Amino acid sequence: MDWLKKARWHSEQLTKRTFHRQLRLGVTGLSGAGKTALLTAIVHQLTQSHSSHLPFFSVMQNRWLGARIDDNQLPQLPRFAFEKNLSYLQQQPACWPPSTVGWSQLTLALRYQSESSLRARFQDYQETELVLVDYPGEWLLDLPMLQQSYQQWCEQSWLLFAQPHRAATAESFKQKLRTIDLNDASVLSVQELCGEYSTLLQQFREVAGAYLNQPGRLLVPGEFEGTPLLQLLPLLPEQLAQGGALVDLMQKHFASYQTQVIEPFYRQYFSGLDRQVVLVDILGALNAGESALLELKQSLLLILQSFDYGPEHWLRRIFKPRISKVLFAVSKADHVTPDQHQALTLLLQQLLLQHLQSVKFQLCPYEVMAIAAIKASEAGFVKQNGLQQACLRGFSATTGEALTYYPGDVPRYWPDHQLFTEHHFEFQSLAPLPWPKQQVLQHIRLDHLLEYLLGDKLT
Numbered sequence: 001m002d003w004l005k006k007a008r009w010h011s012e013q014l015t016k017r018t019f020h021r022q023l024r025l026g027v028t029g030l031s032g033a034g035k036t037a038l039l040t041a042i043v044h045q046l047t048q049s050h051s052s053h054l055p056f057f058s059v060m061q062n063r064w065l066g067a068r069i070d071d072n073q074l075p076q077l078p079r080f081a082f083e084k085n086l087s088y089l090q091q092q093p094a095c096w097p098p099s100t101v102g103w104s105q106l107t108l109a110l111r112y113q114s115e116s117s118l119r120a121r122f123q124d125y126q127e128t129e130l131v132l133v134d135y136p137g138e139w140l141l142d143l144p145m146l147q148q149s150y151q152q153w154c155e156q157s158w159l160l161f162a163q164p165h166r167a168a169t170a171e172s173f174k175q176k177l178r179t180i181d182l183n184d185a186s187v188l189s190v191q192e193l194c195g196e197y198s199t200l201l202q203q204f205r206e207v208a209g210a211y212l213n214q215p216g217r218l219l220v221p222g223e224f225e226g227t228p229l230l231q232l233l234p235l236l237p238e239q240l241a242q243g244g245a246l247v248d249l250m251q252k253h254f255a256s257y258q259t260q261v262i263e264p265f266y267r268q269y270f271s272g273l274d275r276q277v278v279l280v281d282i283l284g285a286l287n288a289g290e291s292a293l294l295e296l297k298q299s300l301l302l303i304l305q306s307f308d309y310g311p312e313h314w315l316r317r318i319f320k321p322r323i324s325k326v327l328f329a330v331s332k333a334d335h336v337t338p339d340q341h342q343a344l345t346l347l348l349q350q351l352l353l354q355h356l357q358s359v360k361f362q363l364c365p366y367e368v369m370a371i372a373a374i375k376a377s378e379a380g381f382v383k384q385n386g387l388q389q390a391c392l393r394g395f396s397a398t399t400g401e402a403l404t405y406y407p408g409d410v411p412r413y414w415p416d417h418q419l420f421t422e423h424h425f426e427f428q429s430l431a432p433l434p435w436p437k438q439q440v441l442q443h444i445r446l447d448h449l450l451e452y453l454l455g456d457k458l459t
């Protein structure tokens with residue numbers, strides 16, 4: 001290598017190192033909120049799209065050179081199944097990819113020209129490694145358990161299970177607990193009992209529309225699937241005073257769950273994130289009724305605690321947070337007509353504000369918006385009694401039939417009890433629209449989402 005070549009090679013290495021940037025974007029939300037759809041859409045849009053599809057994503061307007069999946073990421077980590085997910089949307093009829101369990105990630109290399117004319121003169125392009133991390137919001141719901149004793153957790157759990165929408169579902173498990181021998185901590189009986197508790201949590205979610213289910217890993221175990229760390233259930237508070245081998249074991253498992261499941265999650269995954277999207281399916285909660293909406297609210301308040309960055313916050317003892325922006329996104333906005341999008345955003349804003357008004361709470365910069373990762377409807381108008389009425393066109397997710405309909409209004413304020421007694425919300429689920437190959441998937445405000453989360457880092 002002559003000296004000129006050598007010098008150029010060194011300078012290239014140096015520039016690469018100097019300008020090599022990495023950005024870790026977390027995508028979370030409770031099961032069914034739309035994480036898989038959003039990640040699939042983000043990867044698809046960044047690798048396939050051009051400026052006309054993402055008009056508000058500024059880097060795409062005149063500096064974008066492209067993006068590709070970088071599979072050199074650590075092969076031992078679960079890879080987000082982007083190609084498989086996309087193939088479901090390409091089927092005829094198109095269908096949604098199955099919801100995933102656990103966490104996964106995918107790395108994209110984003111190439112663009114620098115905004116600075118000086119840098120652009122010395123470098124052909126900038127490259128940023130975007131690591132997309134998908135993890136269940138259920139895991140964030142475990143955070144408050146870190147500050148509780150086993151006794152407090154049992155008391156809080158059974159208070160929750162006594163609520164009208166949960167009581168009937170919980171009754172048979174409660175009766176079962178009353179008959180068990182508290183001195184029997186044999187492997188088989190503990191396994192059976194924990195299996196029943198895990199089924200109860202699933203029933204809460206499916207039958208009672210309940211979101212606040214702990215421990216979150218019992219519903220979405222991830223890498224702890226089948227391990228004794230997940231053998232945990234809340235005994236009846238009065239049983240703790242009686243004592244016994246089973247009480248001792250549960251106390252021990254509760255402590256292990258805190259130190260070997262919850263804390264490592266915050267240290268290993270959460271602490272490395274730079275930006276975060278929290279998806280919220282408000283329409284689903286409105287459909288499920290008043291108690292579901294109330295629990296969604298409580299769950300979100302718990303999730304918010306993970307983003308409380310006040311200097312005195314106890315979470316700082318476990319890890320150093322570095323998330324500098326959070327986007328709270330109402331998902332599936334394509335299930336309502338565009339004139340209702342603002343109401344969706346307002347609902348979520350009101351909820352967040354209630355909490356943020358507390359003086360002690362310090363959230364990093366955040367934004368709220370209504371999005372559809374993959375738009376499953378066409379919005380339009382029909383004439384009714386001589387008047388233009390907004391409507392949607394799409395295909396029912398359950399029957400596949402073509403629909404033209406007005407889905408109804410979204411309340412602009414948190415609905416009170418009276419509204420739920422008078423009105424039953426029924427926002428239909430839609431199947432994905434047929435997707436001719438070569439075309440880019442339709443979305444709502446994905447460009448705003450990308451601009452807010454990545455725009456300032458791609459300069």
Ligand SMILES: Nc1nc2c(ncn2[C@@H]2O[C@H](COP(=O)(O)OP(=O)(O)O)[C@@H](O)[C@H]2O)c(=O)[nH]1
Pocket residue numbers: 029030031032033034035036037038096097098099100331332333334335371372373374375376397429430
């Ligand atoms: N219409 C519409 N439905 C969506 C959208 N995103 C998700 N969904 C629906 O919500 C379901 C759950 O989404 P998914 O991404 O699997 O949620 P996850 O459990 O958070 O990963 C999907 O099967 C779709 O029915 C969207 O952008 N538009």
Ligand SMILES: [Mg+2]
Pocket residue numbers: 035036037098099100101
């Ligand atoms: Mg998923």
